[in-house]
Amino acid sequence: MAGRESALYDETLLPLDGPEPGRRYAQVIVDVPAKQTNRPFDYIVPPELEAWVGVGSRVGVPFGPRTLQGFVVGLSESTGMDPRKLKPIEQVLDLVPPLNPELVDLARWMSRTYVCHEITALQAMIPGALKAKYEKYVAVAEEADGHSAPPPEGQALLLAGSPEEDEITAFVRQKGTVPMDAMLRRFPAAGPLLKRMLERGVLVEVQTVKDRLNAKKVLYVEPAADPRTLTEESGKLAAGAKRQKELLLHFAAHPSPVPLAELTDKLNVGAGTVKALADKGWLTIREREVFRDPYAGRSFARTEPLPLTEQQRGAFAAISDALGAERHDVFLLHGVTGSGKTEVYLQSIQQCLDQGREAIVLVPEISLTPQMVERFKSRFGDAVAVMHSRLSQGERYDEWRKIGLKRVSVVIGARSAVFAPFTKLGLIIIDEEHESSYKQEESPKYHAREVAVQRAARHGAVVVLGSATPSLESFARTSGRGAPYRLLTMADRVEGRPLPAVRIVDLREELKAGNRSMFSRGLYKAIEERLHKKEQTVLLLNRRGYSTFVMCRSCGYVVQCPHCDISLTYHQVSRTMRCHYCGLTQPEPKTCPSCDSEHIRFFGTGTQRVEEELGKLFPGIRVIRMDVDTTSEKGAHERLLTKFRNKQGDVLLGTQMVAKGLDFPDVTLVGVIAADTVLHLPDFRAAEKTFQLLTQVAGRAGRHRLPGEVFIQTYTPDHYSIEHASRHDYGAFIATELDSRRQRGYPPYCELVLVTFSHEQVAMVVRAAESFATRLKEKWQRMRTEFDSVSGAGAEDRYFEVYGPVASPIPRIKDRYRFQCMVKYRGDVDVSGMLTETAAAFDETVRQEKLHISIDVNPQVLM
DNA sequence: AGCACGCCGACT
DNA sequence: GTCGGCGTGCTC
Numbered sequence: 001m002a003g004r005e006s007a008l009y010d011e012t013l014l015p016l017d018g019p020e021p022g023r024r025y026a027q028v029i030v031d032v033p034a035k036q037t038n039r040p041f042d043y044i045v046p047p048e049l050e051a052w053v054g055v056g057s058r059v060g061v062p063f064g065p066r067t068l069q070g071f072v073v074g075l076s077e078s079t080g081m082d083p084r085k086l087k088p089i090e091q092v093l094d095l096v097p098p099l100n101p102e103l104v105d106l107a108r109w110m111s112r113t114y115v116c117h118e119i120t121a122l123q124a125m126i127p128g129a130l131k132a133k134y135e136k137y138v139a140v141a142e143e144a145d146g147h148s149a150p151p152p153e154g155q156a157l158l159l160a161g162s163p164e165e166d167e168i169t170a171f172v173r174q175k176g177t178v179p180m181d182a183m184l185r186r187f188p189a190a191g192p193l194l195k196r197m198l199e200r201g202v203l204v205e206v207q208t209v210k211d212r213l214n215a216k217k218v219l220y221v222e223p224a225a226d227p228r229t230l231t232e233e234s235g236k237l238a239a240g241a242k243r244q245k246e247l248l249l250h251f252a253a254h255p256s257p258v259p260l261a262e263l264t265d266k267l268n269v270g271a272g273t274v275k276a277l278a279d280k281g282w283l284t285i286r287e288r289e290v291f292r293d294p295y296a297g298r299s300f301a302r303t304e305p306l307p308l309t310e311q312q313r314g315a316f317a318a319i320s321d322a323l324g325a326e327r328h329d330v331f332l333l334h335g336v337t338g339s340g341k342t343e344v345y346l347q348s349i350q351q352c353l354d355q356g357r358e359a360i361v362l363v364p365e366i367s368l369t370p371q372m373v374e375r376f377k378s379r380f381g382d383a384v385a386v387m388h389s390r391l392s393q394g395e396r397y398d399e400w401r402k403i404g405l406k407r408v409s410v411v412i413g414a415r416s417a418v419f420a421p422f423t424k425l426g427l428i429i430i431d432e433e434h435e436s437s438y439k440q441e442e443s444p445k446y447h448a449r450e451v452a453v454q455r456a457a458r459h460g461a462v463v464v465l466g467s468a469t470p471s472l473e474s475f476a477r478t479s480g481r482g483a484p485y486r487l488l489t490m491a492d493r494v495e496g497r498p499l500p501a502v503r504i505v506d507l508r509e510e511l512k513a514g515n516r517s518m519f520s521r522g523l524y525k526a527i528e529e530r531l532h533k534k535e536q537t538v539l540l541l542n543r544r545g546y547s548t549f550v551m552c553r554s555c556g557y558v559v560q561c562p563h564c565d566i567s568l569t570y571h572q573v574s575r576t577m578r579c580h581y582c583g584l585t586q587p588e589p590k591t592c593p594s595c596d597s598e599h600i601r602f603f604g605t606g607t608q609r610v611e612e613e614l615g616k617l618f619p620g621i622r623v624i625r626m627d628v629d630t631t632s633e634k635g636a637h638e639r640l641l642t643k644f645r646n647k648q649g650d651v652l653l654g655t656q657m658v659a660k661g662l663d664f665p666d667v668t669l670v671g672v673i674a675a676d677t678v679l680h681l682p683d684f685r686a687a688e689k690t691f692q693l694l695t696q697v698a699g700r701a702g703r704h705r706l707p708g709e710v711f712i713q714t715y716t717p718d719h720y721s722i723e724h725a726s727r728h729d730y731g732a733f734i735a736t737e738l739d740s741r742r743q744r745g746y747p748p749y750c751e752l753v754l755v756t757f758s759h760e761q762v763a764m765v766v767r768a769a770e771s772f773a774t775r776l777k778e779k780w781q782r783m784r785t786e787f788d789s790v791s792g793a794g795a796e797d798r799y800f801e802v803y804g805p806v807a808s809p810i811p812r813i814k815d816r817y818r819f820q821c822m823v824k825y826r827g828d829v830d831v832s833g834m835l836t837e838t839a840a841a842f843d844e845t846v847r848q849e850k851l852h853i854s855i856d857v858n859p860q861v862l863m
Numbered sequence: 864a865g866c867a868c869g870c871c872g873a874c875t
Numbered sequence: 876g877t878c879g880g881c882g883t884g885c886t887c
Binding site: 031032033034036037063064065066068847 | 864865866867
């Protein structure tokens with residue numbers, strides 16, 4: 001156990017800036033996400049806490065009848081309130097404030113931009129372990145106050161309670177304070193009685209804010225006397241106490257603290273021996289906080305910067321220049337797969353660190369593989385903290401603390417790492433910037449790319465957005481007058497390796513030729529060849545499960561989820577039908593649930609079915625399947641990839657998670673089973689996503705010595721996204737797609753906001769959605785008249801339109817009906833403000849009728 | 864979000 | 876005449 005912890009947490013914690021003026025009152029955002037509480041409340045900072053309270057501190061404050069968690073967003077010498085009415089802050093929850101003034105300000109920007117409560121934005125910035133948790137205790141009244149509670153007038157006699165009541169009082173008095181749930185466990189039938197006792201004031205309820213988790217503590221042993229005394233004492237020990245003597249001499253020679261576990265391991269002494277010496281007063285056993293280090297015990301061979309190619313040098317020079325000048329610049333680094341973007345990142349980070357500033361690297365969750373982490377750890381060593389969802393809550397918390405304690409200066413992580421509480425930020429890198437996982441789908445529905453640019457601007461820091469297939473939004477920002485981003489291009493793979501040859505297979509032709517299998521003849525032969533040559537294959541199918549839907553061929557009935565308007569997917573392994581939206585699982589039907597016919601059939605192909613088919617076609621083939629179902633366990637993702645890397649698998653078959661960033665030397669074949677799955681989704685980005693997916697997965701082949709080959713199977717071989725992907729022609733794709741977006745009026749030619757309404761009753765949701773749309777349009781009409789009267793510049797570029805409401809593409813999820821409105825706008829329009837105000841009118845309906853309104857600014861998914 | 868305060872129906 | 880429905884408003 002002891003080996004898992006590394007760096008000791010024995011920072012000497014000093015109070016913030018010491019007593020200074022302007023800390024008398026604190027403005028606090030409390031943990032109540034509601035419109036009416038979405039503003040700071042003033043509190044007195046008690047003198048004894050003054051030194052520990054800063055902007056960004058997490059505090060416990062009394063709010064109405066209870067105690068809540070809150071964040072300090074301001075400190076001041078005066079207050080607009082009557083100071084006598086203010087309550088004091090009860091507790092400061094962290095020794096080091098988890099946020100800082102810049103992040104607090106960023107949270108305000110987020111709440112305005114993404115239309116969410118400020119507390120929601122603040123909560124998103126801290127690790128889950130610090131989310132508020134409240135505990136209710138009961139205590140006997142006079143003990144809680146420290147003085148006797150006055151008996152209510154004329155009821156003194158009644159207060160001499162029933163026997164049950166006396167029993168309860170005695171129990172609580174003996175324990176001091178008792179958690180409410182423990183009370184109910186001890187006295188299961190006493191609920192109403194407890195309530196009465198609380199009402200009468202015999203008992204009082206105390207609520208406190210608790211951390212969900214505490215720093216990990218380990219027992220350490222240290223000497224309690226100076227070495228000379230220890231040596232002397234060791235001589236006085238009984239002759240038989242050899243172990244004790246050894247121990248004392250050890251500490252006489254090495255007086256530094258040692259983990260108890262290490263002591264018992266290495267010096268081969270029992271814990272009892274240590275305890276005995278502690279009891280005698282020569283040693284002290286103390287709890288100390290340690291970091292849980294998920295990468296402890298692994299060594300990373302130090303790497304040196306590699307020589308750069310000419311293209312890499314060009315890109316690095318531009319970044320380096322901006323870094324040197326501490327100028328806020330955003331670069332879009334467009335580098336084909338295998339062009340060596342990572343090395344450019346690494347050297348840019350190095351320069352940033354040399355300048356004494358800090359760097360954040362964002363990567364999509366899925367490509368945060370050990371391989372990736374290793375590249376950074378081996379260049380920057382202990383200066384790197386890693387944050388991703390596969391870490392335990394505790395591990396995550398500890399990585400986070402390293403940032404606040406200035407133990408690290410580089411953070412590599414998924415989306416939320418953009419909030420790493422650095423104070424001297426110099427560089428933010430977003431790898432695979434086109435990835436949709438940078439958008440958070442829950443409130444606050446922020447995009448890490450937008451937040452990164454915002455943060456960097458505040459720090460005068462550089463942003464590097466890297467991708468082989470940049471998003472249209474980012475690309476569009478690199479051209480034209482006053483373009484906010486600068487484009488850096490790396491068009492060739494390192495060492496002149498060629499991009500793999502891509503073949504498009506028309507599945508309609510296969511069918512005509514009588515091939516009804518899911519593998520075209522070409523792909524079949526190619527796989528067979530790889531098995532022969534002992535080379536490896538990656539197969540992509542963007543659909544998990546076994547089949548996508550189950551239909552009765554007699555009556556046409558399709559098995560659907562009873563709670564969502566979506567067909568259920570059949571999972572072969574568990575022989576169950578599952579809803580991919582609400583998680584419902586039910587047994588497979590033997591006969592048609594509607595007409596009882598036995599002609600029930602599975603349609604559509606999922607990864608499980610491909611796996612089965614591969615086994616039939618190539619007996620003995622070793623398939624590693626990677627999808628949500630096989631990677632849900634902690635570490636499973638990593639394990640499967642390692643297995644493939646060690647060549648314990650011939651084929652890596654998976655959903656889009658096999659397309660991203662993987663780099664295996666022996667992969668020479670990539671097959672896309674069905675390229676059209678994404679293309680026909682009801683999403684204006686369908687073509688873009690298809691192009692990106694195909695380009696990315698094709699990039700997995702032939703990255704090393706052996707040349708690669710790619711097969712793309714499709715029913716629409718002429719579609720431009722497929723054609724251009726096959727020729728690795730980003731420029732041509734972008735031109736066509738931009739044109740199409742302009743014609744259809746979609747980003748980057750306008751901005752979008754998706755407003756989704758959901759409720760258990762259709763009538764309610766329709767009414768709310770329509771009324772919302774009407775109000776929003778009216779608001780725009782009023783604003784436009786104002787604009788016209790001022791006739792300011794840019795008026796002609798201003799555009800605003802509300803579309804819908806219409807039923808959502810999935811009209812019902814978890815028994816709630818869903819309708820949506822789409823706002824399209826362009827130019828200087830405060831749409832977020834308009835939406836905030838419009839939504840405010842529905843506040844009561846939201847509260848009372850359980851209507852949900854979701855506002856998604858720049859949505860990535862239109863479902 | 865909780866919780867108290869406050870104004871109109873069916874009951875001892 | 877009261878007990879209680881949940882509409883409205885407040886929490887530093």
